Amino acid sequence: MLKIAKEELEKLIEKAKEGLKNAYAPRSNFPTGAAVLTDKGNVYQGCNVESVISGMGTCAERCAIDNAIANGEYCFKAIIVITKLENPVKPCGMCLHYINEFAQVANHDIAIIMAGSGGKISKSSVFKMLPEAFGPRDLGLNLKKYKC
Ligand code: THU
Numbered sequence: 103m104l105k106i107a108k109e110e111l112e113k114l115i116e117k118a119k120e121g122l123k124n125a126y127a128p129r130s131n132f133p134t135g136a137a138v139l140t141d142k143g144n145v146y147q148g149c150n151v152e153s154v155i156s157g158m159g160t161c162a163e164r165c166a167i168d169n170a171i172a173n174g175e176y177c178f179k180a181i182i183v184i185t186k187l188e189n190p191v192k193p194c195g196m197c198l199h200y201i202n203e204f205a206q207v208a209n210h211d212i213a214i215i216m217a218g219s220g221g222k223i224s225k226s227s228v229f230k231m232l233p234e235a236f237g238p239r240d241l242g243l244n245l246k247k248y249k250c
Contacts, residue, residue: 104179104180104210104211104212104213104227106139106179106180106213106215110139110143110145110179110180111182111215113137113139113145114137114139114145114180114182114215115137115182115184115217117137117145117146117147118135118136118137118147118162118166118182118183118184118217119135119184120135120147121134121135121136121137121147121148121149121162121165121166121184122134122135122149122162122184122185122186123135124147124149125149125150125151125162126149126150126151126152127150127152128152129152129153129154129159130150130152132150132185133149133150133185133186134149134150134161134162134183134184134185134191135147135148135149135162135183135184135185136148136149136161136162136163136165136166136181136182136183136184137166137181137182138166138167138169138170138178138180138181138182139178139179139180139181139182140170140175140177140178140179140250141175141177141178141179141208141250142175142177142250144170144173144175146166146169146170146173146175147166147169148162148163148164148165148166148167148168148169149162149165150162150165151165161193161194161196161197162183163181163183163193163197163200163201164196164197164200166181167181167200167201167204175250176204176207176208176248176249176250177204177207177208177248177250178201178204178205178208178212179212179213180212180213180214180215181193181201181212181213181214181215182214182215182216182217183214183215183216183217184216184217184218184219185218185219186219187218187219188218188219188220188222189218189222190216190217190218190222190223190224191216192214192216192231193214193216193231195232198228198231198232198235199232199235199236201214201228201232202228202232202235202237203237203238205228205229205237206237206238206239206245207238207245207248207250208250211227211228211229212227212228213225213226213227214226214227214228214231
């Protein structure tokens with residue numbers, strides 16, 4: 103299993119909680135926060151962003167990844183998702199595919215940490231939750247430019 107240090111987990115939780123506070127979720131009223139830990143040790147937050155146009159919003163996990171990418175980081179060790187529910191929730195299938203895209207960029211698995219509001223945590227990884235997934239390497243895409 104991918105090892106995430108205690109301080110890294112604390113930073114992920116702190117940033118994901120900030121994302122949770124900033125979520126724009128008027129349609130579902132289900133705010134969600136997320137954060138990614140990059141291979142360089144930086145943490146970028148995200149939140150769900152909904153829209154009056156059905157299907158146009160984005161999940162917190164993809165927002166966090168996009169935030170990291172906008173800052174020039176493409177390789178991730180871990181991603182955390184947090185909601186206000188007591189029990190941890192799992193990323194949706196679309197987010198798992200998105201996370202898998204970057205597991206192929208980094209050439210390693212990515213830890214998926216799911217946090218409930220009361221401190222409950224469950225841990226998995228993208229290769230466990232979405233085994234044998236299609237990704238950019240199946241098309242032989244050149245990912246060298248996206249260095250870690
Ligand atoms: N949502 C996330 O952002 N991440 C998850 O892991 C679960 C669900 C968001 C999407 C949508 O804005 C709202 O929660 C309800 O599904």
